[in-house]
Amino acid sequence: MGMTLTEKILANHSGASSVEPGESVWVDVDVLMTHDVCGPPSISIFRDQFGEDARVWDKDKLVIIPDHYIFTNDKYANRNVDILRAFAADQDLPHFYDVGSESYKGVCHIALPEEGFTRPGEVLFGTDSHTCTAGAFGQFATGIGNTDAAFIMGTGQLWVKVPETMRFEFNGSSMPPYLMAKDIILQIIGDIGVDGATYRTMEFGGPGISCMSMEDRMTLTNMVIEAGGKNGVVEPDAKTEAYVRERTDKDFEPVYSDPDAEYHSTYQYNLEEMVPMVAKPHSPDNKATALELEGTKLDRAYIGSCTGGKLSDFKAAAEIITGHDLKIDTYVVPATTEIARRLETETLNGRPLIEIFKEAGCKIGNASCAACLGGPSDTFGRLNNQEVCISTTNRNYPGRMGSKDSAVYLASPYTVAASAVTGKVTDPRVFIQETVI
């Protein structure tokens, strides 16, 4: 019997010729990533269990990317970064992206691909639930806790229960001009529910995938955790290879699902029939079309995070915002410093994106997670009161972006930008048609 891409990677990394869903296997880890919130407790468990002088199993495979609570005066949050710094120095780690240094990156899930750590066919664990983003590159990537991370630091291994795979096929030869990957994943999560993929893999394929950019694919795999998925994967193709080769000299071996692989279930979507979607408060599966919610009053718009803070997300937002005044406070937070730099150099009708945002009155933040997860009270863009916000982020649980009294609508950068222009939830097609004409 054939294997899915996920099963193959787990078999390859556990020394088995084949594996089956439900089986528990110990796998060798290619990359372990941690950040400022979960790094310090992981380090402390590592020291406690393996000894004060213990060395990590392979310093070339440990990547530390502080990104969560960076631009804050909170003393405990800053202490966390100090702990990472001391550990990186002590262990002589080559992949530490220190705050305040040239190498500082920002949001880990976007930094990992930029720095060449998302290699097809490999196994990546990270102490963050959106580690699943890296599955866009045909890697097995999933989130773990501090104890598991500490275990890997000492041994280079971890147990995994082989997941069943759900397959999502996209038909259609191109993305309609108003549709973004965010709309597609919100539709899927709305269809299967926030626990619709619990313990399982979500595999994305079909002709529609090949027309998607790597950033589009990352938006899909990023949010599999919002459906409870263990990991998300897209089969690697020429686009994947080109992206990864440009960023690493390391060898990697892509794997693909066998034609006779067994799936838990298969879903079909036709890209041409899909429309801009929104997740209403307070759950990512609380779906509605943007059109159905037209007119819902908003106080704030937020464009950022590992889901909606990539270069293509800002390009999309700028297309709509350009030449308009905004009705509500709009926050723009590039995921990484590389994206922040590109905002200065990428242009739309000859004007740098950053200028378009500034002229429209957007507040521009530094590359980091910022208000995506609330954070300390002085966090940029945090919802401190009863605000109603429309956001390109991935979670709208109660209090996720700050106050328990706030409410968050999740949407694509197009929809968020269109809503920022009108001050109400707005289907972006109105603006896109204008742009096209």
Add this chain to the structure above:
Amino acid sequence: MSKQKITGKAFVLGRNIDTDQIIPAEHLVYSLDDPEERKFYGRHALSGVPDEQSGLPEGGIPLVEEDAFESEFSIIVGGPNFGCGSSREHAPASLDIAGVEAIIAPTFARIFYRNSVDGGFVIPYESLENLSKEVETGDELEIDPEKQTVTNTTQNKSYKIRPLGSVADIVNAGGIFEFARKEGMIDVKN
């Protein structure tokens, strides 16, 4: 230890209790190593749950009283998809620190489940039915892992729970490190 019975007062919650509700992100700054700071994870455990959904069916009951660090409730009964959201291990840790020993829910989000087991914090038992609709906050429960039952001694009713399956060895050992030492995967103590 999964073999021993667990008894205690139930604290009942609804479905999709996510890690931001279990321990809101603003509290993640405390050190888990420092005995004084660590206590704050107990104090704020489940503080992100909207009041009306905290301590069902009535609501308005916090897991931990305002100035306390520990709870009088030691068994949480939740709806489906318990622990969804972020990978923060601070979530099962905070429940452990608050004095919770076990959670009973029809389904768990997988990272939370893994963290609970591998860290040896709380034992996640899957129930066949959604007991959050049956049990009331304050009811006395008894979990019997051998018989795979949970008994509500207040209401005098008994329900089935699923066996722990492949994680039983890790639960019995008390966490992934203890398990790995027993299996000879890593050296016995530091």
